[in-house]
Amino acid sequence: MARHARALGDGAASPRPRGAAADELYMWHRSRRHTNTNKRLCEEIWDKGSGYTRNDRDVLSFFFYNAPPGEGPVKKSFAEIADQLEMKAITVGRCVRKLETGNLLLPTWKVGRTTFYRPNPLLNYDGASAQQRAAAFGVPVPLVPYPEVAG
Structure with a gap:
């Protein structure tokens, strides 16, 4: 998780949803659709x-x-x-x-x-x-x- 936050550059992690929520549309931090x-x-x-x-x-x-x-x-x-x-x-x-x-x-x-x-x-x-x-x-x-x- 900390590694992901560092990759974003601002320390604010945007974790990937788990379980049922994992099948929802996922938007990367400060980005558009993928x-x-x-x-x-x-x-x-x-x-x-x-x-x-x-x-x-x-x-x-x-x-x-x-x-x-x-x-x-x-x-x-x-x-x-x-x-x-x-x-x-x-x-x-x-x-x-x-x-x-x-x-x-x-x-x-x-x-x-x-x-x-x-x-x-x-x-x-x-x-x-x-x-x-x-x-x-x-x-x-x-x-x-x-x-x-x-x-």
């Missing part, structure tokens, strides 16, 4: 032979870091995402379609012709572990390497 990420799968996605390009990985990372807690979609247009990532909106659209084909991004809901996406909860989830297990039930398995490369 996500549960499948490191093995991410290593495979970031591997050179995965079939996913640097742009694909940038777009996927954007969805990781901008997804709201739970199963909600990232509520941004391709143009807004492109502006933040300094790429063209058409490139973002191509990357999203490729990530959707690989089951890394899942379509959540549609408004007119616009589809909103969220990261696959088997890959990345912002919430408690019990919520992640429930969200991951029945979700398609991410395809790594990309089907084009695997086939």
Whole structure:
């Protein structure tokens, strides 16, 4: 405990909850939300032979870091995402379609012709572990390497 308090730098320890409370959303001291990420799968996605390009990985990372807690979609247009990532909106659209084909991004809901996406909860989830297990039930398995490369 003292070691943890020293790591925070101010002597105020923020102990991890135990028992039933351990499955609640955990916020680190003086920080924002944290996500549960499948490191093995991410290593495979970031591997050179995965079939996913640097742009694909940038777009996927954007969805990781901008997804709201739970199963909600990232509520941004391709143009807004492109502006933040300094790429063209058409490139973002191509990357999203490729990530959707690989089951890394899942379509959540549609408004007119616009589809909103969220990261696959088997890959990345912002919430408690019990919520992640429930969200991951029945979700398609991410395809790594990309089907084009695997086939």
